[in-house]
Amino acid sequence: MAIASSPGPRIAHVGAISLGTPDLETSLNFFRDLLGMEEVQRVGDTVYLRGYQELKHHSLVLFASEKPIVDSYSFRVGRPEDVELYAQELKEQDIEVLELPRGHQAGRGTAIRFMTPYSDHPFEFYYDIDAPEAPEEIRSKLPSNSSRRRGLGVRRIDHYNVQTAPQNVAPAEKWLRETLDFKRREYVHVPEADMLIASWLSVTPQVHDLAIAMSPEEKNGQLHHVAFNLENHSDLLVAADVLRDHDVVFDVGPAKHGIAQSMYLYLRDPGSGHRVELYAGGYQILDPDWKALEWTPLNMDYGATWFGDPLPMGPDGSMYSSTDSASLTSLLGEGLTIG
């Protein structure tokens, strides 16, 4: 049905995070052999991976880099023309936009790249992406899975959680809502100071595809964590069991958030130190008139940790940002050196 149409561009879902790692083989061992992701393609020192329930080419890019760094946070848009529509919109806002050719990330079509205003995170938007079949020896009999469940059962990327300087949280989040149509689902603020501390945002019924919060280091462009999704709470407990026995560093968890009602385990990729959240469960938001749920420092203990190992909040450092982002110039491609 189409009474009227041609709506504006939209983001469809989280695409892929591109992580620089000083120890590519250790990172690969972690994501592929322990977490169970599929190595889809390798191009030089860049490796493309996906979860067993992802049909598209990749949701994680690992590339060799002197320092841990995030090269990009990508999102897939809803229609082919939305890449160009977003490019126009960004340029109208005087935001510098790079055009990335087909194959800049393997398997992906043309894309645009820009730095988010106020918060300085390198975002990339694309529509076209290959959907390669997995090799027969790991291919699933289920058409909704690309490969059989393996390792600890990461089935897909879930969300990005980023940080920025305290004074930038509010304007950056406003921009994400107004320009990219992210909806605010839950948020923490200090009412007395009219200060936004953190916001959980989504374009899907997930409570968050993207969260943004204050950086305790007061720095822009920070990654707090990237989350990967497991099927059940019990899978998270098994993952904790096994990863603990592999001496993977746990920041916190397993435990359950009040916000999003999901179980979490925060740990570090042993190859890079990037913080990864293993994530399971949560509620979904289908209500078209959802009112963002408000949290304040007074009840935030429930929100951060509903039960289990409590999320540290404050100056103890363990929940500090894990890593910096690249600048507008992508690190993928020829002559890559970072240091």
Added chain:
Amino acid sequence: MAIASSPGPRIAHVGAISLGTPDLETSLNFFRDLLGMEEVQRVGDTVYLRGYQELKHHSLVLFASEKPIVDSYSFRVGRPEDVELYAQELKEQDIEVLELPRGHQAGRGTAIRFMTPYSDHPFEFYYDIDAPEAPEEIRSKLPSNSSRRRGLGVRRIDHYNVQTAPQNVAPAEKWLRETLDFKRREYVHVPEADMLIASWLSVTPQVHDLAIAMSPEEKNGQLHHVAFNLENHSDLLVAADVLRDHDVVFDVGPAKHGIAQSMYLYLRDPGSGHRVELYAGGYQILDPDWKALEWTPLNMDYGATWFGDPLPMGPDGSMYSSTDSASLTSLLGEGLTIG
């Protein structure tokens, strides 16, 4: 952002099923005391319930009725004006539309009611609905839950699965896709006969908000089951344990579907005989270019039952439709007698 706009109306999500039951107290005992739903309001012999994770007024209506019957399958639309936009569209198609006043279902605003073409299911569309706080003695501390988890932990309605005469599956499903913008996610057909047997449809990232299939009795307007959602696979096992000990009749399960990748337990409301599915897990579809997954009788064993107690298919009767639907005239309201 709004480069252009005023798109057509859309369905936001499944609303509530309205079930007539010959034994209201036994049905209430089942849904409220065993499954753990909240009795939100009672008006005469009509009771409104919701799951602990539903903030709106109700997702289940139980009313006294001589025979088990479905009075309506309701859906909430995306904007206030969408109720009227759909009414116009339906009338243009010469479909008879009833206007239901505010309060026809308690807590709900004005709505429209019509019979689906080809398949004869009474659908209702509404936007406005109250979001009452639960009584303090069961209220949750989490703002995303209306009440505390109780009983076997039904948190929300999940989907409807309806049946129609074999020759009507294809046209009815086509109408649902074309007029109501349901997207086909998975389907079973007989390629040689170009015959559609079943289709899983959604307007959300769920694999299905609505499924439609052939009625083995070759009747229109049939309910196969209504599904309610539990948080984890393990919750389904606990529910099976407890309900088995209460002598609730199980049709099939617990087991896991290949289609939708969800765990299921089909059982009967002891008060009415309506088939209810307890449902947990599943994958979500965020890809804007999702291609409906095809199943045929040759591989359908995987699709219906990936593991566990197999779904019977064929003439043994256990997966026949559970109950008929009402006609265009709603049974809710004054002077209700059905028999």
Added chain:
Amino acid sequence: MAIASSPGPRIAHVGAISLGTPDLETSLNFFRDLLGMEEVQRVGDTVYLRGYQELKHHSLVLFASEKPIVDSYSFRVGRPEDVELYAQELKEQDIEVLELPRGHQAGRGTAIRFMTPYSDHPFEFYYDIDAPEAPEEIRSKLPSNSSRRRGLGVRRIDHYNVQTAPQNVAPAEKWLRETLDFKRREYVHVPEADMLIASWLSVTPQVHDLAIAMSPEEKNGQLHHVAFNLENHSDLLVAADVLRDHDVVFDVGPAKHGIAQSMYLYLRDPGSGHRVELYAGGYQILDPDWKALEWTPLNMDYGATWFGDPLPMGPDGSMYSSTDSASLTSLLGEGLTIG
């Protein structure tokens, strides 16, 4: 087969803990209505409860008391004559033994009561105990369950964890091993100081039926916690979810011990403040030549908490003993007043 016989007496399993509570109704609400235990019998201000998988009369006694206190830790012995055989053995060791008549605890036969040497915990031994059928409205169809699973699914008592003054841990534990044939399964000690800090002991394949550790308050006769058993790890997560929403005080958890490999959630009975552990999983010891596993302060972090919310160790108080024990004279019976 019996080449030779008449072995000494033996303890068969943990019997029941008897807890004094200043708020009997709140404690009952906790153990019966939330945790799901059956109220088997009430005699004045004393209530007898059991889990749904216990066929015998009770495993928990709650009685009104001005202060929270443990009246007794009981154990069932292996044969009727073992009660008297233990009485003789204790008297030979100049330990004072009280003879308790049939019905001192309702449903129980004659018993003996004594204070454990060095650690001052009131132990009771009995053999005879009734096995009443549950009332028909909650009776299970399974003959191995007394009642249907209800509430959060406590199925049986699991173990006692007691504390004593630091210098008494070693001699008290030695006495438990030598006189009562408890086997040491895992233990923590400081090798340099030849100091035993904690020991996990059992007469069954469980890793512990009884644990004894240093009291941070340096007091004898302390209860650290009594544990009740749930079927699966997932049941523990559900219990945490629900109890958190009821504002029950959590000391620590959910998380997993390295020692015993079980999941734990330590919380407080809201009526009494006694610490209760909800407990699930763990390994079993069938090896007849089991060598007690050794832990030291150097690796004890793994032992106490394998993953999740870490057990506090040291002077922060939260894992201090929960409550004192009664003296040799039982508080159950006529004219009870404690204060």
Added chain:
Amino acid sequence: MAIASSPGPRIAHVGAISLGTPDLETSLNFFRDLLGMEEVQRVGDTVYLRGYQELKHHSLVLFASEKPIVDSYSFRVGRPEDVELYAQELKEQDIEVLELPRGHQAGRGTAIRFMTPYSDHPFEFYYDIDAPEAPEEIRSKLPSNSSRRRGLGVRRIDHYNVQTAPQNVAPAEKWLRETLDFKRREYVHVPEADMLIASWLSVTPQVHDLAIAMSPEEKNGQLHHVAFNLENHSDLLVAADVLRDHDVVFDVGPAKHGIAQSMYLYLRDPGSGHRVELYAGGYQILDPDWKALEWTPLNMDYGATWFGDPLPMGPDGSMYSSTDSASLTSLLGEGLTIG
């Protein structure tokens, strides 16, 4: 404490099953790579495996064999002298006893071998067995685990389920109880015919270490299945998910038994066709006065399958015995050829 002593010999626990397989590499792939057992030692065409929670040398022996066959069901006894005490007892009963030298199974001390009266299963008893550390690359940090949890998480052998000709069930079971001190825990019989159909027996608090039932083929010496233990119900669901995707043949499950209250998944080792049960949960029996629970054909549907995929009973074949046993002469050792 030892008022009197020198009791007779006793069985401590299930030891290892020794399975002949026509396709050793496929069987190894199944037990080691999919189920996650450790390959501890290989001697020629014989491979020794154990679960991650077993500290002793092995609980499964796989050896190349033309046909699938069970070479032995072994049990560990409680004391070194019990091997010889049992040998004497058996000889007094005119049962032929083979003495097996140290190393007949690698890592094991001297053992005896005999055929069970009436039922013709080759049993072996031993006490001494090595407890090798796992190689460092898979060694667990937990001293109660030999290796890290891997694959689908088999942690230990659980029990044997054997079959014999219908008229032999009663005398064979009586002999197991009277000579080997197995206790009857649950049983199925036809009261009118005074016929024992099946019995679940244990020497530990497990409901069964050994079950014996009628062979539908009316043959002695049959294996119905050998069971391996997983930690939680949820692990069984994950195992079903993965094994289904590997096209492993499922006989029945996942589902839950009423008898023993455990979850089950019966499947076939793809290399040999031996039936294997993946098994999780269950209740334990600590009562010294346990009365065996009685089932009859009238309520046996609950006992066999409490919920989920029902165990077939009767002539449909799927729960027929999986394989024959060897005779008194062990197939392990030099010059092995079977066919």
